[in-house]
Amino acid sequence: MTRKTREQVWRELDLLGEDEVRARLVTNPGVVEEPGLVQEWLAQRERVASALAETTSQLGKRSRQGLGPVKLLGGLALLTVAGVALGFLLAKRKR
Secondary structure, three states, X not given: OOOOXXXXXXXXXXXHOHHHHHHHHHHOHHHOOOHHHHHHHHHHHHHHHHHHHHHHHHHHHHHHOOOOHHHHHHHHHHHHHHHHXXXXXXXXXXX
C-alpha cells in the first residue's frame, strides 16, 4: 500500500469540495484513508474562511465609521488582492 503525500490528499479533497468531504466524514468516518490530513485540510479551510470573514468585518466597520470612499476603495482593493492570491494558491496546489 502506497501512502499518499499531503499534497496528493489535499488535491483530491479540493476536487471533491468541502461539502462533499464533510458529508463523507459524517456518513462513513471509518472509511477515510488519511483522517489526519483530512482534518488538517478542513482546519486550513476554516482558517482561510475565518481570516476572510475578519477582513470583511473590519472593512465593514471602517466603512460605517465614515472613513470616506477613497479608504473604502483601498480596503476593497486589498480584499480583492487577498482573494486573487488565495485563488492562485489553491489553483497552484491543484496542479
